[in-house]
Amino acid sequence: MAFSDHPMQLQPYLFESSYKKLGYSLFTDEQLDWANSDAFRPFIKIVMIPAGYRLMVDFTPYATTGPTLFFVAPNQFLKLLSGTPDTASMLFYNRDFYCVQIHDAEVACDGLLFNNIFAIPKVDLVPGVNSVMSTLFLNIAGELRLQESSAEEMIRTYLKQIIILSTREWKKQNLDNQPQLFDQAEKEFFRHFGRLVDIHYKQKHTVADYADLMGFAPKTLTNKFNRLHLENPNEIIKNRIMLEAKRLLIYTDQSVKEIAFQLGYDDPAYFNRLFTQKAGVSPAGFRKDVKEQA
Template structure:
């Protein structure tokens, strides 16, 4: 059994796991649930993130926080880098490459970037440098590792922009993107207690109509629908991956009236929360 590659100092933590078909069990499960995660996934892997299934056709980087991850198959060696906010969160320096930057929480729910062969080789070398630092355990390792993590995120952020901005998937001018990134960040922080567009417009220092118009003008889902989507996603996670009863799920998501939550869930998904949990647990899969 290989030595665990991990850095820990007071509240700061970062670790690296190499895995392949033989040891997928080391990745699947809940042990990394609260960590920020970057996965280097070669072609041929299949994985489920929350309720979406991915077949990896090109080497890709996946960026996850509290999503539920299950890796189902894959042959070549893959890499999981995991860390907490105390180790790396530089929001005050550059929002785009922070722990709440473009890659980890965005309204388009695109948690990965595809890499060319050259990019994949460069990124894999950065992971190798991190592995070396973790093995050497030098006194300067922490700062060196943080530098390599930042390089991975910067390279991936550039790729994400190239692949998802001003193209057929998402048509958002770079000059307009701050508002969407900030909305995503606030939504991730506040979705349990703030359910109205006006709440987020206030955080963004604009009128609710202005915020809604910005989304509409770019043919994006409305802020109201995105708020509902985020609440429903969390509801599905709690229903499937925990033993919480429906009433407790409703309270957890900020609904004092469980009946109202039940009606909202049923109206938007076509299933009551109880039926959703029962059907999914019995093997019926949904496409969201």
């Protein structure tokens, strides 16, 4: 796709090669419907939002009071509710272009920026960091515009810098203010637990399942969470299952019974009760309520 010089042109800068794809787009409050398009849903997204925007990520509302980066995995629920004339930027790419799981040793962001057990999908951009991030976004846009033969590797280098810097900031903002609770080993422990839940939640539903994967007794795992005043690991597992149920209710036409089976529940009635207990509304009621709000 081509992108004209007009900053609010709705066609993004786009890199495509074989199965690899990365795009860069700008939008304001006048293009929110376009930015909410299902066309972006299959992509990993890093969205730079200025102050004054309201949005939902996985059904949790956020209001930006300053520039903020949001990290959204494929098929994660993202809805921009309102904005301002100030320009927001969105990078979107597929796993063929860059997969954080494959490159985890390089960037160590999976389970922090994406799919973290704390359900914090954002980094607040303090002034110095905001300047660096803005430059990296613009560098990617420049490479996409030039379409030089070396553009792919340059773009990937800038993207890795965004991810690495964001991971450092996420830790500073959410973990480093509690050094007595979170040393480096504990940070890695919780990141590892979150990654395992995100991989196995459809088949493994109990604390014992994950304790076994991590080489702990179930009581040891639970006590570790309790000692750090974190949500019970059983609740984290159930919350991940219910989150996926909500996504499937919104993004597919599958029946509640089909969703229950897909999430590893042979008894749809039990699944229905669990969802109602966690969400405060039945699966059918949740689907109806969200579609009426769309």
